[in-house]
Amino acid sequence: QVQIVESGGGLVQPGGSLRLSCTASGRRSSIYVMGWGRQAPGKQRELVATITDSGSSNYFVPSVQGRFIISKVIGKNSVYLQMNNLKPDDTAVYYCFADISGQNYWGQGTQVTVLS
Numbered sequence: 001q002v003q004i005v006e007s008g009g010g011l012v013q014p015g016g017s018l019r020l021s022c023t024a025s026g027r028r029s030s031i032y033v034m035g036w037g038r039q040a041p042g043k044q045r046e047l048v049a050t051i052t053d054s055g056s057s058n059y060f061v062p063s064v065q066g067r068f069i070i071s072k073v074i075g076k077n078s079v080y081l082q083m084n085n086l087k088p089d090d091t092a093v094y095y096c097f098a099d100i101s102g103q104n105y106w107g108q109g110t111q112v113t114v115l116s
Helices: none
Strands: 003-007 010-012 018-025 031-039 046-052 058-060 068-072 078-083 092-100 103-106 110-114
Touching: 003 092, 018 031, 018 092, 018 110, 031 068, 031 078, 046 068, 046 078, 058 068
Parallel strands: 010 110
Antiparallel strands: 003 018, 018 078, 031 046, 031 092, 046 058, 068 078, 092 103, 092 110
């Protein structure tokens, strides 16, 4: 059983910043990749950012490149998403995930709302 818990969402003005945190627990198996997805109202969920344990392989969806930073501590099942220069289009529920033995596990999400 895997438990993934996110925090850090909130309401922010355009140009503001938020930092999301996520911790995965409940399994002793290795976590190959962690990251974040988001789902805006009426839209499909999209992958936002991923990171390997070493941090040597990252991914960002083009719309957030240069604004978001993903990080984690090597050897720990925690991941962070620093979101800078937030835009109204960033408004969504942000979900943390962990790739455990080739299967993705998702948290319940944290709401990020960027005002216009």
